[in-house]
Amino acid sequence: MLRVTRSGVALRWRKLRTLLVWGQQQKHAGFSGLSTPPPPAILVPHLFQSASCWKIDGRAVAQDIKDVIAKRVIQLRDQVGAVPGLAVVQVGHHKASDLYSRSKQLACDEVGIASFAAYLPATTPEDEVLELVNVLNADDRVHGILVQLPMPPHIQLDRVLRAVSLDKDVDGLHPINLGRLVLRGLHPTFIPCTPLGCLEILRRSRVQIENKHAVVIGCSNVVGLPTALLLQRQNATVTVIHEHTPNPAEATKRADIVVSATGVAQLVRGHWLKKGAVVLDVGTSAVQDTAADGGYRLIGDVCFEEAEFVASAITPVPGGVGPVTVAMVLSNTLQSALRFFGIATDTSDNSFTTDSHLILRCK
Ligand SMILES: NC(=O)C1=CN([C@@H]2O[C@H](COP(=O)(O)OP(=O)(O)OC[C@H]3O[C@@H](n4cnc5c(N)ncnc54)[C@H](OP(=O)(O)O)[C@@H]3O)[C@@H](O)[C@H]2O)C=CC1
Numbered sequence: 001m002l003r004v005t006r007s008g009v010a011l012r013w014r015k016l017r018t019l020l021v022w023g024q025q026q027k028h029a030g031f032s033g034l035s036t037p038p039p040p041a042i043l044v045p046h047l048f049q050s051a052s053c054w055k056i057d058g059r060a061v062a063q064d065i066k067d068v069i070a071k072r073v074i075q076l077r078d079q080v081g082a083v084p085g086l087a088v089v090q091v092g093h094h095k096a097s098d099l100y101s102r103s104k105q106l107a108c109d110e111v112g113i114a115s116f117a118a119y120l121p122a123t124t125p126e127d128e129v130l131e132l133v134n135v136l137n138a139d140d141r142v143h144g145i146l147v148q149l150p151m152p153p154h155i156q157l158d159r160v161l162r163a164v165s166l167d168k169d170v171d172g173l174h175p176i177n178l179g180r181l182v183l184r185g186l187h188p189t190f191i192p193c194t195p196l197g198c199l200e201i202l203r204r205s206r207v208q209i210e211n212k213h214a215v216v217i218g219c220s221n222v223v224g225l226p227t228a229l230l231l232q233r234q235n236a237t238v239t240v241i242h243e244h245t246p247n248p249a250e251a252t253k254r255a256d257i258v259v260s261a262t263g264v265a266q267l268v269r270g271h272w273l274k275k276g277a278v279v280l281d282v283g284t285s286a287v288q289d290t291a292a293d294g295g296y297r298l299i300g301d302v303c304f305e306e307a308e309f310v311a312s313a314i315t316p317v318p319g320g321v322g323p324v325t326v327a328m329v330l331s332n333t334l335q336s337a338l339r340f341f342g343i344a345t346d347t348s349d350n351s352f353t354t355d356s357h358l359i360l361r362c363k
């Protein structure tokens with residue numbers, strides 16, 4: 001039977017319509033409105049010294065974005081008497097999904113976006129997942145629906161992703177949205193959040209993408225593939241590497257920008273990288289560590305201790321791409337709500353969030 005959890009209490013899902021649980025609205029006070037000053041331009045050879053590898057602070061980037069979103073949420077509430085709503089559907093347990101769900105819940109509370117989470121058992125029949133998605137599609141309080149991946153194998157991914165209303169597809173994984181990303185000259189309603197976050201980090205870090213060689217390691221629907229497409233739309237020359245690529249280091253060694261999203265801990269070694277490369281580490285693996293809180297710690301795809309002597313800039317794990325991904329979910333949800341209330345009908349209104357939305361429209 002489907003169950004949704006609210007404050008740790010399991011509830012039968014038939015009551016769902018009346019039981020949507022909305023996160024506490026945060027009291028907003030004291031926003032600085034200040035942005036982190038942009039770091040110096042990189043990819044300039046004289047700035048490359050092994051000792052000066054710049055550890056990109058994803059939490060600070062995310063905070064800047066969240067501050068802007070929080071203000072816009074207050075404005076929206078004053079304008080229309082409602083706030084944006086994000087619903088997360090997770091079927092079964094998966095460490096990365098659990099982390100993501102928790103981060104999103106906290107971030108929604110922080111910016112005043114209403115949040116709803118449905119954690120369903122791994123055995124939930126596909127029809128019941130589809131029914132839940134339809135309930136959320138019809139609920140005017142929900143402006144964004146995010147179905148967590150991976151799904152258990154008995155569920156046909158295509159059917160679930162297609163069930164999400166295009167207007168609420170804040171994860172950008174509906175085949176029509178992903179298709180629009182693939183097709184030149186077309187524009188998705190939403191772009192997947194991690195790739196969008198990677199672009200936002202590069203843009204805020206003043207990393208030149210055009211005419212550069214980027215290597216993306218991993219080609220999943222959620223991260224690798226859309227990231228490669230976005231970088232290509234920004235006129236990078238992109239190589240995609242996967243599990244069956246022979247000698248991946250040969251490709252990465254030539255890359256100005258490396259994005260790794262495999263979930264293989266410490267796959268990317270220092271000698272894989274070109275001197276001065278910019279490295280975005282998306283991979284997040286939980287490894288046992290009895291000394292750490294909860295008995296585990298998170299590590300990335302990149303061997304940080306080696307890479308920092310070669311790269312000019314690198315995102316750490318945790319504290320790099322992850323928090324920016326979450327900020328992008330909030331940004332897409334706000335954008336969806338603004339459209340719903342007729343305030344922003346397309347991405348030309350990006351004043352509340354990031355330039356990436358606008359830049360990506362240009363190509
Ligand atoms: N920080 C963040 O914001 C996010 C982090 N993640 C994390 O990123 C990682 C990847 O996630 P996701 O894309 O969903 O994972 P998937 O398992 O869906 O995809 C992994 C990809 O990596 C490739 N791969 C696996 N092993 C190797 C290898 N040895 N060499 C080269 N490529 C390899 C696979 O290749 P093939 O296609 O041949 O199988 C596949 O394309 C995970 O750790 C996840 O937790 C995910 C989303 C957001």
Ligand SMILES: Nc1nc(=O)c2c([nH]1)NC[C@@H]1CN(c3ccc(C(=O)N[C@@H](CCC(=O)O)C(=O)O)cc3)C=[N+]21
Pocket residue numbers: 096097099100102103146147148149150171173193194222284298317318319320321322323325326
């Ligand atoms: N449809 C779908 N879209 C996704 O984008 C998606 C998904 N399914 N399934 C799971 C993976 C994983 N993922 C993470 C995003 C942020 C953090 C994150 O915020 N990480 C923090 C650490 C969080 C903590 O410490 O609790 C950090 O790196 O600093 C983690 C994991 C998105 N994913």
